[in-house]
Amino acid sequence: MARVTAFYVPLVVFLLLPVPATFAEPMDCGKGFTKLPRGATNPVTGWVEIPKRIQETTQISGALAGFTWGLLRGFGYGFVRTAAGLYEVFTFPFPAPPGYESVIQPEYVFTFTAEPSGASTPYHK
Numbered sequence: 001m002a003r004v005t006a007f008y009v010p011l012v013v014f015l016l017l018p019v020p021a022t023f024a025e026p027m028d029c030g031k032g033f034t035k036l037p038r039g040a041t042n043p044v045t046g047w048v049e050i051p052k053r054i055q056e057t058t059q060i061s062g063a064l065a066g067f068t069w070g071l072l073r074g075f076g077y078g079f080v081r082t083a084a085g086l087y088e089v090f091t092f093p094f095p096a097p098p099g100y101e102s103v104i105q106p107e108y109v110f111t112f113t114a115e116p117s118g119a120s121t122p123y124h125k
Contacts, residue, residue: 031100036092038107042085045109049081050074052109081109 053074058066084104097103 031095032092035088035100035102038102039085039088039090039092041108042088042104043082044085046078046082046085048109049078053077080104 050071051074054066054070057070057073061069081104084102087103
């Protein structure tokens, strides 16, 4: 019993430490319901990162890099987008991060910013 207590007490304390910081900011219902559809959209469209990164890497570095490094980048970005979306779905009522900001930029996979070189780099503000 002592071993179980020695494990669970620090675990509970560790998990509850960020709770006061999360509730320090007042909740805003309107922003929370902006976070929910954003979070629901990203897991569904996360797979789009794969062809997007292949195409982007092919434009910058050529076809061989596009189908190797671009494919790996696509899987990585897709995983991050899907995980970020799931996080936002489960935390939409809480102002975390502050102001209900998106945890990934851009908020949606289909948002592009044009660079002078012609390549799209949507992960930079």
